[in-house]
Amino acid sequence: MQKFGGSSVADADSIKRVARRIVDTHEAGHEVVVVVSAMGDTTDDLIDLAEQVSPAPAARELDMLLTAGERISMAVLAMAIHDLGAEARSYTGSQAGMITDSAHGAARIVNVTPGRIRAALDDRAIPIVAGFQGVAHDTKDITTLGRGGTDTTAVALAAALEADVCEIYTDVDGVFTADPRIVPRARRLSSVTYEEMLELAAAGAKVLHLRSVEYARRFNLPIHVRSSFSARQGTWVLSDQAQQDHIAQGTAAQGGTPVEQPIISGTVADTNDAKITVVGVPDRPGEAAAIFTALAADSINIDMIVQNVSAESTGRTDVTFTCPQGSAAKALAALENVRSAIGFTNLLFDDDIAKISLVGAGMRSHPGVSATFFSSLAEAGVNVEMISTSEIRISIVTRAGVAGDAVRALHTAFGLDADGEAVVYAGTGR
Amino acid sequence: MQKFGGSSVADADSIKRVARRIVDTHEAGHEVVVVVSAMGDTTDDLIDLAEQVSPAPAARELDMLLTAGERISMAVLAMAIHDLGAEARSYTGSQAGMITDSAHGAARIVNVTPGRIRAALDDRAIPIVAGFQGVAHDTKDITTLGRGGTDTTAVALAAALEADVCEIYTDVDGVFTADPRIVPRARRLSSVTYEEMLELAAAGAKVLHLRSVEYARRFNLPIHVRSSFSARQGTWVLSDQAQQDHIAQGTAAQGGTPVEQPIISGTVADTNDAKITVVGVPDRPGEAAAIFTALAADSINIDMIVQNVSAESTGRTDVTFTCPQGSAAKALAALENVRSAIGFTNLLFDDDIAKISLVGAGMRSHPGVSATFFSSLAEAGVNVEMISTSEIRISIVTRAGVAGDAVRALHTAFGLDADGEAVVYAGTGR
Numbered sequence: 001m002q003k004f005g006g007s008s009v010a011d012a013d014s015i016k017r018v019a020r021r022i023v024d025t026h027e028a029g030h031e032v033v034v035v036v037s038a039m040g041d042t043t044d045d046l047i048d049l050a051e052q053v054s055p056a057p058a059a060r061e062l063d064m065l066l067t068a069g070e071r072i073s074m075a076v077l078a079m080a081i082h083d084l085g086a087e088a089r090s091y092t093g094s095q096a097g098m099i100t101d102s103a104h105g106a107a108r109i110v111n112v113t114p115g116r117i118r119a120a121l122d123d124r125a126i127p128i129v130a131g132f133q134g135v136a137h138d139t140k141d142i143t144t145l146g147r148g149g150t151d152t153t154a155v156a157l158a159a160a161l162e163a164d165v166c167e168i169y170t171d172v173d174g175v176f177t178a179d180p181r182i183v184p185r186a187r188r189l190s191s192v193t194y195e196e197m198l199e200l201a202a203a204g205a206k207v208l209h210l211r212s213v214e215y216a217r218r219f220n221l222p223i224h225v226r227s228s229f230s231a232r233q234g235t236w237v238l239s240d241q242a243q244q245d246h247i248a249q250g251t252a253a254q255g256g257t258p259v260e261q262p263i264i265s266g267t268v269a270d271t272n273d274a275k276i277t278v279v280g281v282p283d284r285p286g287e288a289a290a291i292f293t294a295l296a297a298d299s300i301n302i303d304m305i306v307q308n309v310s311a312e313s314t315g316r317t318d319v320t321f322t323c324p325q326g327s328a329a330k331a332l333a334a335l336e337n338v339r340s341a342i343g344f345t346n347l348l349f350d351d352d353i354a355k356i357s358l359v360g361a362g363m364r365s366h367p368g369v370s371a372t373f374f375s376s377l378a379e380a381g382v383n384v385e386m387i388s389t390s391e392i393r394i395s396i397v398t399r400a401g402v403a404g405d406a407v408r409a410l411h412t413a414f415g416l417d418a419d420g421e422a423v424v425y426a427g428t429g430r
Numbered sequence: 431m432q433k434f435g436g437s438s439v440a441d442a443d444s445i446k447r448v449a450r451r452i453v454d455t456h457e458a459g460h461e462v463v464v465v466v467s468a469m470g471d472t473t474d475d476l477i478d479l480a481e482q483v484s485p486a487p488a489a490r491e492l493d494m495l496l497t498a499g500e501r502i503s504m505a506v507l508a509m510a511i512h513d514l515g516a517e518a519r520s521y522t523g524s525q526a527g528m529i530t531d532s533a534h535g536a537a538r539i540v541n542v543t544p545g546r547i548r549a550a551l552d553d554r555a556i557p558i559v560a561g562f563q564g565v566a567h568d569t570k571d572i573t574t575l576g577r578g579g580t581d582t583t584a585v586a587l588a589a590a591l592e593a594d595v596c597e598i599y600t601d602v603d604g605v606f607t608a609d610p611r612i613v614p615r616a617r618r619l620s621s622v623t624y625e626e627m628l629e630l631a632a633a634g635a636k637v638l639h640l641r642s643v644e645y646a647r648r649f650n651l652p653i654h655v656r657s658s659f660s661a662r663q664g665t666w667v668l669s670d671q672a673q674q675d676h677i678a679q680g681t682a683a684q685g686g687t688p689v690e691q692p693i694i695s696g697t698v699a700d701t702n703d704a705k706i707t708v709v710g711v712p713d714r715p716g717e718a719a720a721i722f723t724a725l726a727a728d729s730i731n732i733d734m735i736v737q738n739v740s741a742e743s744t745g746r747t748d749v750t751f752t753c754p755q756g757s758a759a760k761a762l763a764a765l766e767n768v769r770s771a772i773g774f775t776n777l778l779f780d781d782d783i784a785k786i787s788l789v790g791a792g793m794r795s796h797p798g799v800s801a802t803f804f805s806s807l808a809e810a811g812v813n814v815e816m817i818s819t820s821e822i823r824i825s826i827v828t829r830a831g832v833a834g835d836a837v838r839a840l841h842t843a844f845g846l847d848a849d850g851e852a853v854v855y856a857g858t859g860r
Binding site for chain 1: 442446476480484485488491492495498499501502504506508509510512513518546
């Protein structure tokens with residue numbers, strides 16, 4: 001299974017290069033199934049067109065429209081493979097058996113029935129499958145899987161076909177200990193566990209979408225994130241056990257020099273959240289619940305929550321939470337609607353924030369990580385406004401302007417800096 | 431049934447205008463099914479992309495690629511209809527039940543199973559169907575119907591749904607007695623018979639594709655060719671009997687003043703053919719057959735054929751035929767391959783020709799049409815190089831440079847000139 005994002009198939013030359021790589025894999029004797037995104041900016045262009053015609057495009061029709069993008073890229077990629085002497089056949093999500101629910105724009109995969117893909121493989125043909133799309137099991141309408149959908153298509157199809165590995169080709173060499181644009185000395189990780197990758201994705205790392213990692217973990221499917229611009233090994237995303245085997249192999253390959261599992265796998269800055277404070281909430285049981293019930297009713301994803309200690313003199317408290325900037329207006333409107341029912345006094349809004357996260361499975365067994373985390377941030381002059389933690393992650397909220405300083409300070413403090421600078425490629429995937 | 435070509439949906443504004451017209455028809459109480467082409471130049475742009483990647487794109491994949499064009503236009507049109515308060519649902523050719531053979535790029539419709547379209551109509555929704563495309567009954571691969579395919583989709587679907595009429599919206603007001611760009615005084619025809627329309631299409635008139643007319647004749651389905659830029663009546667394409675009824679109604683509407691069936695329905699100039707002469711063919715039985723067998727083996731469509739009288743002194747003759755300019759190189763190559771087998775002496779090629787045709791069902795019962803035809807051409811100084819006729823058509827080949835003079839002379843000689851000038855709209859359909 002090989003997945004190529006939009007930047008890997010941005011133009012005719014990129015498509016020919018990707019075709020060459022696919023045919024090389026095929027000629028080396030592997031069965032290859034390819035999942036592909038729309039070319040370059042195609043999806044954005046189609047959304048622009050829809051918005052020219054309709055201020056709020058009908059969801060069913062927007063899905064029909066957007067799926068034209070993969071249709072173009074997969075057909076052209078199949079042509080390029082034909083010209084290299086191999087047989088390729090393109091398939092829509094529907095033809096490939098990607099059966100979903102009917103939640104247009106954010107459909108969930110309910111079944112994968114890749115009969116035509118298996119038949120193509122039996123014919124020694126290379127199936128090229130449209131990512132990001134499927135067909136609803138009840139309405140038979142075309143659906144899309146939402147952001148990161150092509151990764152999810154690739155992983156789900158790889159699982160259904162019992163593939164050995166799902167290779168996710170992107171415009172960087174793999175998963176890094178930090179965004180190399182912010183931390184030039186970021187290092188490529190040789191491997192991460194599914195849990196770490198989930199935390200990294202939730203913390204704002206863009207390289208793999210959360211749902212695809214969840215899917216891979218459920219089916220214990222190895223993911224190999226690598227660059228479509230080079231032949232280098234990238235980053236393997238594996239179960240705990242498989243990662244230990246991977247590390248042992250690395251140790252053996254280096255003549256017995258131990259390659260240790262790192263304590264920390266990465267630091268991430270995410271500046272796409274906003275912070276909202278509900279001021280003067282009466283300090284009675286159930287008031288916080290009322291706030292978050294109102295937000296949930298409008299499908300607003302809440303990330304971090306902090307509640308101040310109640311001031312005894314007033315009997316009131318402040319509740320602060322973060323959510324994606326894109327949902328902030330909806331969140332404020334939802335809260336205004338319950339202002340009189342809850343009786344809070346004010347709403348504060350702040351989108352000039354950054355969430356800084358440190359992720360690593362080694363935190364579980366290495367005490368002192370928190371101490372190093374907070375002291376290095378303090379030394380870098382980073383003020384901590386909110387804190388949240390999981391077993392393998394610590395996140396704080398601070399000012400957006402110090403995000404780079406914070407990440408670089410943590411990267412150095414935890415010994416992640418590489419000797420040289422990372423190589424970064426331009427472009428974005430979907 | 432309403433069909434809109436590429437120029438009717440060239441941009442966001444055109445799409446909104448078309449949506450308004452569809453919703454008006456719907457709100458007037460009609461059940462409407464819409465068939466739509468790709469927007470403006472989309473198809474050409476997709477072909478360009480394919481050619482950038484592959485010099486001879488795989489036919490299956492080219493069909494997959496090109497069908498993205500209608501997917502975009504139909505989804506956007508459905509959005510625009512939604513915004514006007516009606517429910518629209520877009521369907522691919524496959525979803526609409528357009529079942530074809532698997533001849534990619536020129537598939538023939540073998541069955542139409544519009545169950546989902548009927549269900550949409552039962553729900554009072556407006557189905558928007560992608561023209562030009564279908565799905566192969568055996569391979570389940572996506573196919574396209576070739577040039578004029580969207581007209582054919584509309585007529586075939588209208589026949590399957592037993593529609594009252596198939597309205598073909600285009601960028602002119604209907605079928606004219608001549609191309610108004612060549613003959614400014616061309617008149618719109620109120621009606622033509624299927625036979626006349628077939629001859630006009632075969633003679634090179636672009637307004638309707640031949641296959642769609644054949645299909646309509648087979649199912650006796652009235653076609654109404656009209657402009658998407660105005661509300662005027664266009665041209666009805668009907669059976670002989672229906673046309674007589676149509677004319678009788680016109681007579682009644684004009685207070686009994688007889689509206690006569692015209693003798694001649696139109697004059698057409700076609701400058702897209704080439705003329706090839708095979709010089710010095712031995713005048714023995716079977717030699718002409720050998721020539722045309724060789725051409726048929728390469729799927730070259732031959733139009734007119736003339737064979738000179740054999741010169742007694744040499745026992746050799748010349749065979750001249752016309753074919754589309756796009757096939758001429760292939761035809762010449764096919765002939766070179768059989769040169770020694772047939773023993774002809776030379777090949778002459780000429781693409782500076784025009785075919786001039788006069789079409790009219792009245793020719794059957796009105797003697798003297800040929801005499802007027804040839805004398806008016808002679809007066810206009812048009813030299814006749816080849817002649818072919820059917821029961822309701824006379825065609826000649828002459829120099830391309832005199833095509834306009836020839837058509838104008840015929841138009842005047844047969845009394846077709848209108849009092850005023852026709853209105854012509856820019857743009858082209860598919």
